[in-house]
Amino acid sequence: DADVTQTPRNRITKTGKRIMLECSQTKGHDRMYWYRQDPGLGLRLIYYSFDVKDINKGEISDGYSVSRQAQAKFSLSLESAIPNQTALYFCATSDLGGDTDTQYFGPGTRLTVL
């Protein structure tokens, strides 16, 4: 079984709709992250959480919100989707106690906003 899972894997929605992307992990990691990836650009950090009570904005948080429901679950919401939020979204986790704090990624959610 995959250590980091994301649902849904693909989603097509319309402008103005509210969308939630979910991420779950069985790695037991404290830290969780949401990124988006666009063609020709590096991964960009949307939000990150170092534990259940800690939520931080990343580079491009406008238009997004998150919820850390448990150590293992971190969801990303688009309150009112717009076409330029069409992208590949990745959840990642890392281990606060690890030597390198390496990030491990889920399979991604491909979101299309029409």
Added chain:
Amino acid sequence: GQNIDQPTEMTATEGAIVQINCTYQTSGFNGLFWYQQHAGEAPTFLSYNVLDGLEEKGRFSSFLSRSKGYSYLLLKELQMKDSASYLCAVRDSNYQLIWGAGTKLIIKP
């Protein structure tokens, strides 16, 4: 501003060696990562460098020079399955990862 530079695309031949360069300008340095990403899939961790020098891991090696803001990923005995994008990322003084846009590596028979 913070910047990670990598070539956009490289082509190499099966069985050969290829070196993918990464230069960075970041506010602080707390380690450099290389990831492999096949098209439409998740990035997967390849290597981590925090001290100057070469880290070898099977067919893949990664080098770091902090004074030059430079790293490279060396792939030996190239296989067709090595066709992928290779992402360079630097952890800055705020412990955030700054990502390069990635180098698409095309392997030809």
